[in-house]
Amino acid sequence: MYGSAERGEVPQAALRASLGCGNPIAVAELREGEVVLDLGSGGGIDVILSARRVGPTGTAYGLDMTDEMLALARQNACDAGVGNVHFLKGVIEQIPLPAGSVDVVISNCVINLSSDKAAVLTEIARVLKPGGRVGVSDVVAEDQLTQQQRAERGSFVGCIAGALSKREYLDGLQAAGFDDVSVEFTHEVADGMHGAIVRAIKTRAPERRGLPVIQAAASAGCC
Numbered sequence: 057m058y059g060s061a062e063r064g065e066v067p068q069a070a071l072r073a074s075l076g077c078g079n080p081i082a083v084a085e086l087r088e089g090e091v092v093l094d095l096g097s098g099g100g101i102d103v104i105l106s107a108r109r110v111g112p113t114g115t116a117y118g119l120d121m122t123d124e125m126l127a128l129a130r131q132n133a134c135d136a137g138v139g140n141v142h143f144l145k146g147v148i149e150q151i152p153l154p155a156g157s158v159d160v161v162i163s164n165c166v167i168n169l170s171s172d173k174a175a176v177l178t179e180i181a182r183v184l185k186p187g188g189r190v191g192v193s194d195v196v197a198e199d200q201l202t203q204q205q206r207a208e209r210g211s212f213v214g215c216i217a218g219a220l221s222k223r224e225y226l227d228g229l230q231a232a233g234f235d236d237v238s239v240e241f242t243h244e245v246a247d248g249m250h251g252a253i254v255r256a257i258k259t260r261a262p263e264r265r266g267l268p269v270i271q272a273a274a275s276a277g278c279c
C-alpha cells in the first residue's frame with residue numbers, strides 16, 4: 057500500500073514490521089507544524105512517515121500497548137533520524153493525551169482489534185482540536201454481514217472478526233461528534249470484507265461519553 061518513495065523513507069525493519077491494511081498517510085494530507093497521533097503504532101512506520109511530513113515544527117505521536125512494539129518503533133525512528141516523535145504506552149480506549157491537543161488522528165488496522173470501539177471513537181474526538189481530522193485505514197464489513205458471518209471469515213487477531221460494518225462505523229463517528237464522515241472500500245480482504253479508508257472531521261463535542269485521561273510513560277525518540 058506504500059509507494060516506492062514512502063518505502064525509501066523508512067528503515068527496512070519498520071517496513072518488515074508493517075502490519076497495516078492501507079496507507080493512512082496517503083489520505084491524511086499532513087501539513088508542516090501539525091500534531092499527529094497514530095493509534096496502535098506497531099513498528100512505527102506511519103509515525104516515521106508522519107514525522108517527516110509535519111517537519112521539525114510538528115510532532116508525531118505513536119500509541120501502542122505493548123513494550124515490544126514500542127521498543128521496535130523507537131529504534132526504527134532513531135534509525136530513520138526523526139527526532140520529532142514520541143511513543144506512548146497505553147490503550148486506544150484511554151488515550152494518554154490531553155483534550156484538544158491533536159490535529160490529525162491516523163491508524164492502520166487497529167480499531168477493528170478494540171473490544172470497545174465506542175470508547176475509541178469518543179477518545180479520538182476528545183483529543184482532537186476543533187476542526188481536527190481523522191484519516192484511518194481499517195478492515196470494514198459490508199452492512200449485510202452479521203457479527204457471526206464476520207467471525208466465520210477470519211479471527212479477531214487476524215483483524216477480521218472484530219471489524220465494524222460500514223454503517224456501524226459511520227453511525228459511531230457521528231455519535232462521537234464527527235461530521236463529513238466517509239468510509240471508502242479500497243480492496244477486498246475476505247468475502248464481503250474490505251480494507252477501507254475512514255475519514256471524518258471533528259466539528260462538535262462528543263455525545264457519547266468522556267473518559268478519564270490516564271498517566272502514561274512518554275518518552276522522546278532516542279536520537
Ligand SMILES: C[S@@+](CC[C@H](N)C(=O)[O-])C[C@H]1O[C@@H](n2cnc3c(N)ncnc32)[C@H](O)[C@@H]1O
Nearest residue numbers: 074075076096097098120121122125147148164
Ligand atoms: C495489526 S498491528 C498494526 C500496527 C501498525 N499500525 C502497522 O500498520 O504496522 C496492531 C498494533 O496495535 C496494537 N494494539 C492493538 N490493540 C490495541 C489497543 N487496544 N491499544 C493500543 N494498542 C493496541 C498492537 O500492539 C499492535 O502493535
